[in-house]
Amino acid sequence: MSIMQISVFLENKPGTLKKMTGVLAAHKINMRATSLAETKDFGIARLVVDDALSAVNTLKENDFVANLTPVLAIEIPDEAGGLDKLLESFDNASVNIEYMYAFTGGKTTDHAYMIFRVSDTKAAEARLVGKGVKILNQEDIEQI
């Protein structure tokens, strides 16, 4: 049920991020969600797109170091306490979060979407099943 996130290495110099978005634009790749992690020396861009495999290959062909990482995409109500409630389920299931980011829907207005990178995706999924948590698959992402 997990989806694939693209992680891209970005050298720490002006224009690197723009070079990446330029490649995505030229190949008409629409980003659903994105986040940027940075240190003083380099950055890592994280992207969720419709066709992760084709997008990661496009980036590699354009001399980027990029890979695919399984992440959990979860739909929550776009309201106060929405995330808190979800994290309670994580807590109860002892799921450890490495990083997360959020995006809101295009067609729907009452939902927000959270992307979670957890240490063991498969185990986390198993533990969250049946806990009222709506985990999205790749098709769901394309529908948003």
Add this chain to the structure above:
Amino acid sequence: MERYFQPDIECASHEKIREIQSEKLIRQIKNVWENVPYYRKKMEAKGVTPDDIKSVDDLHKLPFLSKADLREAYPYGLLGKPLKECVRIQSTSGTTGKRVVAFYTQHDIDLWEDCCARAITAAGGTDEDVCQVSYGYGLFTGGPGLNGGSHKVGCLTIPTSSGNTDRQIMFIKDLSATILCCTPSYAAYLGERMQELGYGPDDIPLKAGIFGAEAWSQEMRESIQKTMGIKAYDIYGLTELSGPGVAFECSAQNGMHINEDHFIAEIIDPDTEEVLPEGEQGELVFTAVDKEAFPMIRYRTRDICRLTREKCSCGRTHVKMSKPMGRSDDMLIIRGVNVFPSQIETVLLNNGYAANYQIVVDRVNNTDTLDVQVEMTPEMFTDNVGEVEERQKKLIDGLKSMLGIKAKVSLLAPKSITRSEGKAVRVIDKRKI
């Protein structure tokens, strides 16, 4: 079975080799005394005459020749034969000062090509082989030397010269090249490109590579061998002495046999100029006893290495030199510490990075800074910032323990460092001293 190009010489007894050396040395010294005023003046200044040179044991009595002498005598001052007997010049790139212009008679070309032929044979080459020479042709000695050697062995020679990487790979594939001659940095680039094109070691017909003209590490050798599925052999030389082939590696792959019948090697203490006993590390000094047009007597190479006469498994008897860490010209002095680019390369490859790197030295607030810039690879990348940082830190620690000084490590985007088709530019020294 080990093959030799000139077995009588390559496997001659030490006594026999010394006999040859003595005979040639006496003749050479007589020649320069009579025909090269520059040498005669140097010998007179040291109070030596040809009568003092009775055998190779008297070599130490002769004055040294340095790169400064070459500069002073440029262009014709060291000629051992009249120009009309010379048939060729070759020249260095001149990156470390004035370029060296070396002269050759037909005899000199022959002996040079023989040396290269010995190297190709030692790498397993025979007249059944297809030898692609991807060293630059022209003034640079790499292309012409190996080209001539390949002809002498009887290999089918593909004179691609350097550059046009995809065409290089096309020739290797289409004509089933079995031996590749180029600089190690270009070999690494060719390997990288072959991988990109989807060729594994089994798809590449090459079986051996002869790589030289720049310093490279054991780790780089292993990486090239794995990528292309070949055995990679080192070759050593310098334009002053002819070019590649002054020394070459054999099947043992642990040091290079010096072609002692043409080049007498000594190791000296670079500061006191004293000759050091066998096995000690010091500066390599060569006397070219057979060369006519450009006879080098006790030429200081500035290469630091050691010599060994231990019995070699290949059966060759000529003395072996260890791989020099690099020319002393390449050595950087950073915060008072001697640093060779090849040491940095060793640490990078040991830590999982590729040999695509550049070393930037600068001086900030009167302190030297060392920035090792290396390209990120898919193997070293994860989506986890902490892990990437940890690997970066491991590299910094590795550099510290190898060099004894702290370096900064910059992770660069792939392909951001220009690939070399000849000698790689590894160091950018921005210090204004």
